[in-house]
Amino acid sequence: EAQVTQNPRYLITVTGKKLTVTCSQNMNHEYMSWYRQDPGLGLRQIYYSMNVEVTDKGDVPEGYKVSRKEKRNFPLILESPSPNQTSLYFCASKFRTGNGGEKLFFGSGTQLSVL
């Protein structure tokens, strides 16, 4: 089954304790990205990756790191989490449909709470 898998689904942590949210896709997509979703602000792009070893900042990259060592995995790293990073996080990969369109395929989300 084609899917984007995020782990964990829920995470509660404390300020300053490094954490990693994993994301893996089994569709051989080149493009992957991370978003955070906050009430009233919608989905905001954190980082994206066009291919292996190619990453770039989105609109809200501060406080986050990513890596893309292999095509299927795109982990999101919070080196020193702060309460303002409490949010719902989504990983997504993108593919081109048969008629030339594009489609973002989202993971199930990770609800992060930083105390």
Add this chain to the structure above:
Amino acid sequence: QKEVEQNSGPLSVPEGAIASLNCTYSDRGSQSFFWYRQYSGKSPELIMSIYSNGDKEDGRFTAQLNKASQYVSLLIRDSQPSDSATYLCAPCRGNYGQNFVFGPGTRLSVLP
């Protein structure tokens, strides 16, 4: 001005009616436009994509795009209670379509 604006709603329509969802965007470099549906606690799922001015129909859904007015809309015909969700407008910018910019979403409620 926010880059993508949508009425937050809730927009309430009776079952069987037409729901009209609107979106304006500020980046004229946006080339492709998407509507996603998101149920509470779930991830967004693609409803429609549109790339050129005019209308595009897919089943009960019609997307409309007017690049000159920087406006995109989604019409849902014969609305069903199962259509009750938040609808996210997402223009895509960047030379390689790498930046999806999502609006805050419009919450739709279809009343039985």
